[in-house]
Amino acid sequence: MHPYENIKISLLTKHKKENVIAPKFLKMLNAEIIHTDAFDTDELGTFTRDKARYGNQLDAARRKAMIGMEITGLKYGVASEGSFTSDPFIGLLPWNHEIVIFIDNNLGIEVIGSSKAAAMSSQSKIRNWKELAKFSRLNKFPTHHLVLRPDDENHPVLQKGISNRIVLEEAFNQAIKLSKTKKVYVEHDLRAFANPTRMKNIAKATTDLIQKLKSLCPNCHTPGFQITKIKAGLPCELCDMETRETMERIFTCISCDYEKSEFVKKKKADPAKCDFCNP
Template sequence: MFTGRKLLIATKHQKEKIIAPLIEKAIGALCFISTAFDTDSLGTFSGEIERKDNALTTLRNKCLLGFQNTNCDLVIASEGSFGAHPTLFFASANEEMIMLKDFKNDIEIVARELSLETNSKGITIEFEKDLIEFAQNIQFPAHGIILKSSEKNPLKIRKDFDSLVELLEQYNRLKSDHSSIYAETDMRAHRNPTRMKVIEKVTYSLIEKIKNCCPNCKTPGFDVVSAQFGLPCALCSLPTRSTLSHLYQCKKCGFQQEKMFPRGIQVEDPTYCDNCNP
C-alpha cells in the first residue's frame, strides 16, 4: 500500500533525520520534507505561539497542513508533551505521539511512547554561576537552552546558542533589564538529542502498528481499542487488576478480535493481587 509512494514528514526541526531512514526501510515509501508550510504555527515549545489543541488534534492538523500545502496524500507528523509522569508523580516525563495519515486510503495510525528519559527543566536565574550550573546539568551545548525575560508571558525570548560564551552574553543583555531570567531546556527536537531518542522509539512503535494488518480486509493499523482486566492470581485464582486481554479493531472495516494474555503470562504474581496482598 505504501511502497514507492511519496511520504511527507511534517517537521521543521530535523525529525526526518530519525524518522525517514526507519520508515523508508520498513514500508518502502519515499520520504521528503517541505518548507511550504510552518508546523510552528500550531504551537512552539519556545513559547512564541501557544499550542491551543491537545497533542492528538495538533497531530491531525499538522498532517492536514502538510497535505493542503504539498498535495502529498501520505504524511507523518509527531508531537511531544512534557510534564509530570502520570503515575510516578515526582518524575518528569516525555510523551511522544506520532501519526501516519493516508488521505488517499482514509487511514490514520497513531503510536505513543511515554518515557522517563527527559532533561526537561526550568529555573529562575539571578546569578551567572547558576546559569553555568544549569547548563552543565542539562548537557549544554549538546542540548539547547532557552532564555526568557519571565517564565510566564515573556516579552523577550532568546535561543539557539552554540557556546557558553554566547549564552552568557545573551543572559547578561537580558539581565540588564530584568532582576532575574528564566532558563529552560530547549525541547525542540533538533536541539534535544534526548528527545530525539524517544522519537526514534515511537517511530519503531508506529512501524509495528503499520505492519499489523486487519485479518479481514488487510488494512494496516489493526490496533488495540480496549483492554479487559482480570488476569487470575497464581495463588488464589481470583481476578486481579492486571490485563487479561486486548480487543483489536480495524478502523476501516470494523472487524474486531480479542487477543488473550497480551503480556505473555496466564496468571499474575500474588504480589499484584488485592486479595493476597491487600
C-alpha cells in the same frame, strides 16, 4: 506485499524530525519520506509560549500532516507533536508524550503512534552567572539547548537555541540588563533538534506507528489493525482471585470494525501482583 511499500509520504517539519522518522519508514516499511519545511510549523504553537498551540496535541499533529500533504501533493502524510507534563509515578520528573500521526487520504484513515518517556525539560530563575553555569551543568547543556529571557517565563524578549557557552554568556548579560527583578528565566529548548532526549522519544513513537501500520486487518487488509482494549483479570496462581494483570487484548480494525481477541499465554498471575495475597 504491504500496501504501503514504495509509497511516498510527506513530512512537514522545520525541526529536523526527518532525521529520525525517514530512516525508520525506509527500514521498516520500505517507504520514502518526502520532507518539506515550506510552512512554518511554529505558527501552530511553540513550547516557549509565544504562540498558543493549534487545538489539542492530536489536532496540531493532524493539521501539520495535512498541510504537508497539501504542499507536496501527496496522498500520504506524517507529522509529529509533543507535550510535556510531570511523570505519572512521583510527579517530579519532566515527562514527554510524543505522538506521530499517519494520514492516508486514499483509504480515509489515520493511525497514531505514541511514546511516553522522561525527557529533559527543566526551568529555573537564576540571579547570576554562577547559578546559570550550575544549571547548564546539571541539565545536559550543550547537547540540550537552552532558552533565556529576562524576569519570568512570559517576558517577550527571548533567546532560543543557545548551544554554546559563549552565546550563553552573551544571552545572560543581555537578559539580566533587561530584567526588572534582576533575575533571568532559563529553560530547556524543547524543539526536537535542540533536545536529543525528546528526539529519541519521537523515534520511539515512529516505531510504534510503523508497527501498527504493518499490522493488517485479517478481514479487509486495512493497515493499522491495533490493540484497542486491554482486559485485566488474570486469576492469581495462589488464590484464583482476579488480579489487575492483563488477561486479554482486543484488536480492532479502523475501517471495517472487525475484532479479534487474543488471550495472554500465561494462565495464572504472579501472587505478588494479587491484591488479595499481597495487598
